[in-house]
Amino acid sequence: MDDLYREIIIEHYNHPSHRGHLNPNNIQFADNNPLCGDHIEITLLTDENGLISDAKFDGHGCSISQATADILLDHAIGKNIEQVKSMTKDDIIELIGIEPGPVRLKCALLSLKVLKAGIYGLSAADDVELD
Numbered sequence: 001m002d003d004l005y006r007e008i009i010i011e012h013y014n015h016p017s018h019r020g021h022l023n024p025n026n027i028q029f030a031d032n033n034p035l036c037g038d039h040i041e042i043t044l045l046t047d048e049n050g051l052i053s054d055a056k057f058d059g060h061g062c063s064i065s066q067a068t069a070d071i072l073l074d075h076a077i078g079k080n081i082e083q084v085k086s087m088t089k090d091d092i093i094e095l096i097g098i099e100p101g102p103v104r105l106k107c108a109l110l111s112l113k114v115l116k117a118g119i120y121g122l123s124a125a126d127d128v129e130l131d
């Protein structure tokens with residue numbers, strides 16, 4: 001892994017900007033990545049136009065899963081929910097600046113899957129297609 005990007009991951013892991021639980025919220029979803037033991041909960045507050053005014057994540061797991069959640073929410077806050085719906089696996093790779101191997105990729109994609117499952121009202125993060 002590139003050192004610069006590894007530092008960014010570690011920085012977001014150790015000092016997340018968006019860790020917590022939003023209350024009130026109008027979208028809330030949580031799920032796991034059983035392969036690694038990662039757990040992510042995301043709470044969102046959106047306005048009547050679908051603008052994401054605030055978002056928080058909580059959970060536990062490896063540094064990639066937790067740091068990516070923080071980086072993703074940095075990106076999502078202030079955007080419209082429609083823009084988040086169109087995000088793919090490649091957008092996450094671009095945001096975090098590394099392309100993890102297949103096992104770590106599941107860790108990196110968990111937060112986007114949780115976010116989209118919450119937005120779409122799905123029952124499981126694995127129902128989200130990101131390709």
Ligand code: ZN
Nearest residue numbers: 036038062107
């Ligand atoms: Zn993980």
